Each structure stands twice: as structure tokens, then as C-alpha cells.
Amino acid sequence: AQSVAQPEDQVNVAEGNPLTVKCTYSVSGNPYLFWYVQYPNRGLQFLLKYITGDNLVKGSYGFEAEFNKSQTSFHLKKPSALVSDSALYFCAVRDRDYGQNFVFGPGTRLSVLP
């Protein structure tokens, strides 16, 4: 079975500081991992994904994430946070070998304080 955990409901960070939003996953096979962002009353927007290859993936708006197979993690990071990054962030996993649909984490609300 597939599952995703986002251990923090809320992350607060000051503008200009680095940010991390944590994600851990569980799959039977190999994972496809995604991050999505949701602004109020909007659908989810794709940020970045890990399919294969380099463990560090770069995505939209300066975000990046590192795939760590041994720790089954895919934490989202950004070197310098902006107030406009404040949103709800979802991690999602799809089992490359056994899964059909995505499983989404519960979401982490990021607040960047000016």
C-alpha cells in the first residue's frame, strides 16, 4: 500500500530565510514523487517531481527537493522564502511498480512572514 506523511501541519518562516517542508512516503515498489502547491480557492499546481536519476530535482519558483531513498523522504526546500510562497503544499507518491493512482499527503500550510 502507498502512503504519504507530512509531519507538520504548519510551517512558519521569515521572509528571506530558507524553508523546508517535510515529506516521507511508503510504497511497495519504486516511487514517483511529486510536490504540488495550492493557493486559496484554487486547484493544485505542479511544482516538481522525481522520476529517476539525480536525487536533487529543481522545480518552479526556485523550489527544489531531494529524494532520499534510505530515509524514504522527499523534502521540499527553497533557499530564500518569499511572502508570496505562503500557500498549502501537498506531497504525492505513485508506486512505479504496483500503483495506479496518486496518494496525497495531508498538506502543510506554509506561512512566510514579512
Added chain:
Amino acid sequence: DGGITQSPKYLFRKEGQNVTLSCEQNLNHDAMYWYRQDPGQGLRLIYYSQIVNDFQKGDIAEGYSVSREKKESFPLTVTSAQKNPTAFYLCASSSSIGHLGYGYTFGSGTRLTVV
């Protein structure tokens, strides 16, 4: 531009009434999905369809129904059997199951409120 269109953006339902949420995509995607989003509960899968004229129940299908008569369209009906329908509903689509490296494209959502 290709994308997914959900309508209406806001919908109000009276007790005991059925309502239908529209979802249309022009991405030529085979798979389509309906999710329900409640505060603090993330996304929960209601129904999904991998191909025209076929669909499967997700985790919370009770009180909902769908159809997939056309590749582009996947409407969701919230029936009177759904006791707590107030939520934000998201439709998504994806390339076929053979391309698992593709993610989902989401619509902008419909907020349903029972009055």
C-alpha cells in the same frame, strides 16, 4: 490553451437535492479523477476513470455518482444520500496508466455549500 475546466466555481445545494459538478478537459488525457477536500484532511478520492465508459470507486464514493460517456468529460453528481456534502471538489486528469511518470493536472475547483 489546454487545461481542465470545472464549473460552477460556487454551488449551493438545498437539503435533499441532487447537484452535478462539471469537469471538462482538452488535454487528451485518458484518466480523470474527482477529489474532495475538507479543511485539515487533505484530498480524498471519490471516483476515478481510466477510460471512457468505465470508472471505479475511490475511498469515499458513497453518496456520489459519476459518468464517463466522453473522454473529455467526467461529471460528478452529489446525491441526497451524501449527508455532509459541503466541501471543495477538485477534478484532475492524467495521461494513461502506461505513463506513470506524468502527474495530475487539476481544475480550479468547485466549492459546494449546503443551505
